[in-house]
Amino acid sequence: MQLFDFLTDPVLRGPTIGTMLMAVSASLIGVLLFVRKRSLIAETLSHATYPGVMIAAACGVEHLSIWILVAAFIAAILGYQTVELLQQRFRVRTDVALTFVLASFFGVGVTIASIVQHTHTSAYRQVQTYLFGQAATMSDHHIVIYSLLSLLVISLLMLFFRPLFAATFDKSFSRVVGLGNKGIEILFLLLVALSVVIGIKSVGVVLLSAMFIAPATAARQYTNKLSTMFVLAAAFGASSGFLGSYLSVVLSKPHLSLPIGPMIAIVASGFALISLAIARMRRVFYESLQRS
């Protein structure tokens, strides 16, 4: 099986390209989260989508895939707003707020799931795959949707690069100069929710945060410029998506199939760990140079 087949073969290309696109959006937004030191919000938001998708299943609508994405989007936004509310209004510390929202939203989701399991069994089964992802069943149809969504994320990032940069690095500058702080915060929220939603089908709710954290971590080790960091993170993300899909197929035996989601997460983490090691060696090297 050639590497190139993964991009062209009708069965393989869906999962491969789909996960690559997902990984690119998640990595890009992950950079923004990383520099704000808020990487863990991705985990909370991805778990928060669970009740959303379960409600979508409960409603038993046609074109379930679209409604799942919409419901997940709304749930992610609700989750984000709840965290903000707890932090600002009720003075709850960030880590506690994140953990609480994660656990409570997920618990609500589990409760709804237990009802839906019996009342809308087929919808339930479809939606349950979002827990660990089911990239293997992605079709060309999915590629189209994800390409469009990812393109949306990328274009918004490029268009609003300067205001986003300013608001992320120096909020007071952004406010004083009038670069539209409030609008940028809303944009940021929408981008995070969007990239979470794009990701849950491929990697699943539980592992999605790996795609936000690992590529950004890897990218940071090679550059001091934010713009370069975006490019590198996207590259790492896309490679993880590709390699993850490739390895999951190639390493599978007839009676033993490796799931794509975890493979992608592991590859991405691998890139991050290797990059960290390289950065450390570089530091040690320069320090020893300085001493001599």
Added chain:
Amino acid sequence: MENIALKLNSLDVFYEKIPVLQKLSMEVKAGELVAIVGPNGAGKSTLLKAVLGLVKKARGSITIFGQPVKKVRARIAYVPQCESVDWDFPITVFDLVLMGCFKRNRFRLWASRSEKQEVYKALEEVGMEAFLDRQISQLSCGQRQRAFLARALVQKADIYFLDEPFAGIDAASAKQVLQTLHTLRDNGKTLLVVHHDLESVSTDFDAVILINKQLIGYGPTKEMFTPDLIKQTYATV
């Protein structure tokens, strides 16, 4: 050119029901280098932040060049205190100074040639050309202040607010900063500087604002910076 750069009318600022600034009213003349002095907790930083909209004001009106602040944001530059930024952020000195161009060109992705020229010029003005590609965490406090000042220069603002720009920086940087401030003043810009070193006020600044929760005095340094008024400012309230 407008005469009055900043006008405050009965400005009140509270922090959790405790008054930080009370009934501040003044008209600051344009084109001067003004020092804002007062003891710790007098509300000097708060004054800056309230004017800039970084802190909620409770009552009163603020106008800059005769207009509400939000209409003239393109003409305002702010150089904050040394600590208030995330130094781990992946940003080079070049990128930092480039931010000064953001308001004029919001949707550009890369720096244009003219923008690059402006950045180089501003860095030369503050003596930081050598640090173009340096990550900001690698700079000393004085170098950081100069970088932020360069960003303010690129903004081509008409009024500058600086919060303790001389605090904790080396003498060479301080000299450079003062030179730049004087050049701006000579070009007709208005500068308000929160300052802690009383000795340099009479020699380096044109006017002074004495403040301790309330306005003790505002006017040319020769007139206002007298031992009596200084004592009054620093007396514990």
Added chain:
Amino acid sequence: MNPYSDLNLFSFFGTFFKRLLLAFPGGFASDELQLLLLVGVALSGGLVGTFLVLRRMTMLANALSHTILFGIVVAFLLLSRGFGPLDIPVLMVSSLLCGLLTTFCTNFLARYMKLQEDASIGLVFTLFFALGVLLITLYTRNVHVGTELVIGNTDALQLNDLGLVYSVLLGNVILFVLFYRAFAVTAFDSYMARVAGFSPLLFNYLLMVQTSLTSITTFRAVGVLMLLAFLTAPVLIARSWTDRLGRLLLLSGAIGALAAILGVALSRHILTFYGLGISTGGLIVCLLVLFYMLSLTFHSLKIRLST
């Protein structure tokens, strides 16, 4: 015959107390097992959770809830190559090692590799969780097992689990009572703690060990993720009513236990009246959320009325 079939909320409690007085003839009914077990989990959760929140270690607990999957899977692969009856000492050792491994790896990345703290935690738990899921799928060919570990299955509880829960609870109580001063000081002021001769680091590790053991007792019932609700929600609720450590501990435990009791009773009630088998764990989390919202409302009212 389950003495709780077809009961509603009130008769549930009636039957429970009747059977309690008779010392549970015929052994524990499954509902009783659930109730007692979940109360035990809630009490441990309230105690350990209070310190976790005060000690700013909730993210570590979050990470632990993911890495523990990896630990459980590895333990079983090394032993039995299967997922049959779960061997308790093995579980406890593996969860302990997981707790230590998580803390160690996170610190390694943060200090040695100079990675910012949030990314260190995130990287560690996602990697281990991914490895855990991979191993599960490889060796059991059944992702449902993974789902059960994440969500739990209250209906599959056994007497062994009850013993485990209460032994861990007892252990927690003993440790907290014995080392109360130390925990209290390290929770609030590590500098003072060091001056007084206590090592905050040691107590952090001890707290992680307790969290790991508590997690292992809960994952069968409510899964690893909802444990986090037991660790954070009761403390959050109690926090707005008291500042004193002793009361926080008692109140958190009580709130958690109340939610657990109501949850089991309510789930039976719903089964009787609507024929719906709702997840008891999920229901308890919903109740905790409800309690929190009520608590916030009453608290704001109280503040508004007193000014």
